[in-house]
Amino acid sequence: MHKSIISFSIFSYMRILIILALSVFLNQLYAQKSTGTAAVVDSLNQEAFASKRSDISKALNLLIIAQNTAQQIDYQKGLAIAYLNEGGIYQQQGFNKRALTDYYLSLDIFKRTKDTFNLAKVTQQIGNALLLEGRYDTAVTVFNECLSIFKQYNKEEEIVNVKNSLGLIQLYRNKPDSAVILFDQALNISKKIKYSYGEKKALYHLGKLALNGKNLDLAVSFFNASMEIDQKINDRYGMALNNLALAEIALKRGLLDDMYALSKTSYDYAKSINAYDLTYQSVAQIINYYKKVNNPDKAIAWQDTIIAVTNQHRIKENEYASNFIDIIKNQQNLRLDKENAFIRAQRASDEQLFILTVGTFILIILAVLVVMVFINYQKQKHFSRELRAKNILIEAQIEEMGTLNKEISYQNRMLEADNKTKDKLLSIISHDLRNPLVNTKGILNLVNQGIVPEDQAKQLLLQLETQYMGTTSLLDNLLFWLKGQMAGKNLDRSKVVIFQLVKGLEDEHRMLLERKQILFHNLVNPQMHIYADKEMIRIVLRNLISNAIKFTPEKGMIDIKTEQTEAETIILVEDTGIGMSDETIQKVNAKQYYTTAGTSMEKGSGFGLMLCSDLINRHDGSLTIESMPGKGSRFVIKLPHMQA
Numbered sequence: 001m002h003k004s005i006i007s008f009s010i011f012s013y014m015r016i017l018i019i020l021a022l023s024v025f026l027n028q029l030y031a032q033k034s035t036g037t038a039a040v041v042d043s044l045n046q047e048a049f050a051s052k053r054s055d056i057s058k059a060l061n062l063l064i065i066a067q068n069t070a071q072q073i074d075y076q077k078g079l080a081i082a083y084l085n086e087g088g089i090y091q092q093q094g095f096n097k098r099a100l101t102d103y104y105l106s107l108d109i110f111k112r113t114k115d116t117f118n119l120a121k122v123t124q125q126i127g128n129a130l131l132l133e134g135r136y137d138t139a140v141t142v143f144n145e146c147l148s149i150f151k152q153y154n155k156e157e158e159i160v161n162v163k164n165s166l167g168l169i170q171l172y173r174n175k176p177d178s179a180v181i182l183f184d185q186a187l188n189i190s191k192k193i194k195y196s197y198g199e200k201k202a203l204y205h206l207g208k209l210a211l212n213g214k215n216l217d218l219a220v221s222f223f224n225a226s227m228e229i230d231q232k233i234n235d236r237y238g239m240a241l242n243n244l245a246l247a248e249i250a251l252k253r254g255l256l257d258d259m260y261a262l263s264k265t266s267y268d269y270a271k272s273i274n275a276y277d278l279t280y281q282s283v284a285q286i287i288n289y290y291k292k293v294n295n296p297d298k299a300i301a302w303q304d305t306i307i308a309v310t311n312q313h314r315i316k317e318n319e320y321a322s323n324f325i326d327i328i329k330n331q332q333n334l335r336l337d338k339e340n341a342f343i344r345a346q347r348a349s350d351e352q353l354f355i356l357t358v359g360t361f362i363l364i365i366l367a368v369l370v371v372m373v374f375i376n377y378q379k380q381k382h383f384s385r386e387l388r389a390k391n392i393l394i395e396a397q398i399e400e401m402g403t404l405n406k407e408i409s410y411q412n413r414m415l416e417a418d419n420k421t422k423d424k425l426l427s428i429i430s431h432d433l434r435n436p437l438v439n440t441k442g443i444l445n446l447v448n449q450g451i452v453p454e455d456q457a458k459q460l461l462l463q464l465e466t467q468y469m470g471t472t473s474l475l476d477n478l479l480f481w482l483k484g485q486m487a488g489k490n491l492d493r494s495k496v497v498i499f500q501l502v503k504g505l506e507d508e509h510r511m512l513l514e515r516k517q518i519l520f521h522n523l524v525n526p527q528m529h530i531y532a533d534k535e536m537i538r539i540v541l542r543n544l545i546s547n548a549i550k551f552t553p554e555k556g557m558i559d560i561k562t563e564q565t566e567a568e569t570i571i572l573v574e575d576t577g578i579g580m581s582d583e584t585i586q587k588v589n590a591k592q593y594y595t596t597a598g599t600s601m602e603k604g605s606g607f608g609l610m611l612c613s614d615l616i617n618r619h620d621g622s623l624t625i626e627s628m629p630g631k632g633s634r635f636v637i638k639l640p641h642m643q644a
Helices: 002-051 056-072 076-092 096-112 116-132 136-153 156-172 176-193 196-212 216-233 236-252 256-272 276-292 296-373 377-448 454-487 498-508 510-515 534-550 582-589 607-618
Strands: 493-497 519-522 529-533 557-564 568-575 622-628 632-640
Touching: 002 056, 002 076, 056 076, 076 096, 076 116, 096 116, 116 136, 116 156, 136 156, 156 176, 156 196, 176 196, 196 216, 196 236, 216 236, 236 256, 236 276, 256 276, 276 296, 493 498, 493 534, 498 510, 498 519, 498 534, 529 534, 534 557, 534 568, 534 607, 534 632, 582 607, 582 622, 607 622
Parallel strands: 519 557
Antiparallel strands: 493 529, 557 568, 568 632, 622 632
């Protein structure tokens, strides 16, 4: 009997060793093949990146091949870099929504693979998108986070790119002293490491600073130096930029023929790479030239060109914006399918293991019984006790398998519930994004066709403006929520002066407050401060103030107050609005999404309040709602005291 057991154990170990050896061999073989193909993907990505500012079609075709190859071999890093490069091309063309789609796909992969450096590169590109949209405060926060990571990895080229972007924000904010420091730093590092792209960008930005300072000779020298590098690396985008800037200087000097020649050259370069923004600016300069030389026919002809460029760009950008939500939803569904497939595979594997275990024990038991027949009754009793012990073990394993199956079933239910929640959220957001687009198109058609009187047209345009601000707020909330979902947003605590934060939000909403004649009282103690994530607290207060304006009728009142106890800081947002029913409050507390209308037909879905609740919970605080229909609402934020 003992010999049989020993022989069985030796056979089992040998089988395991053979399987392990075969697995190692196959993994090494696959790794060699994958490595070779991965090198091809890396090469395609590098070539596409080098071509994106001179040959857009070539770059996009290379990236399509890189994406397909990376997907075939499951090379996630190569696929993410291909998405990142593709997003950069669409951003260069002026398609921010299409670029954000690619950045989302890339960000999702780098987050799952825990690639901190490349995650920062994608985040930097998102910061550039925010910069182009004029959201400077958020962009600065993003760039500083990226700069910290790039310094840790000692990536000087990326440091140069961030400093150029930060300098550009200071340029747009009319802070030339701060801007020149950042551009000089970028220029010096670029020269040291021989980074042509960073050097020519810094030179161009210094030229813009000199132009703003009306030092035309210095500006010309910077632009020419930047263009010399553009010509060496065949950067058509950069050459279009520099020619356009030199055309502006020629206009200031009254050199109209030079202005036309430079503008036309800029147009040719921009059109060759489908850079819509630069094409538009170049055509605008050409039209200006023909107006200066009194040639209206030529001006009108080029005006038709600029209209065609604008319409083409708007159609594509709207198409990309509509596809953004669909792509996010498809990615979420794909990930859920993979998770469910993994659970099913795990369950099947556990069932096979259970069957193998039971079968093995049964074989052992039968062998024991056969041996006992040929020995004696006493030994039969001895091994019967052994049999009973093994049966108890089998029963325990069966019970354990039952527990495991229950856990898997529970996980499936949780995944299905989470998927339904995300589907409902995305459906509401898609509805709230697309409806304003449809309304906008209808209003613009009415106004453009002259169907409505002038006074009604003004009311429609005011309605359009309200819809625009609501849609912008929804997109801000969505992007912030997505960043938290994809990048795992951590708290960045700092000193936050609540009075200043509320004052800034009052200024931001002043137009809506004046339009509805709402009295806004900032009753916060100017000296009071908390230690919290400033951006998160700003998002919360912005949503609560926006909601208060939305649901407060004309000539109503909004008060912002604060209180402090030994343990916590309390922020109160009170309004004299239409209030909320108990049913609505229950939906908010249960994170159920709904649609309701404000006093001026503004749309509300509850998504903003859900985001507020989540952000306050991250601070270990609470958000409660006190409301009565027809009397108004009171939102109470409680934050525990924290040190810096």
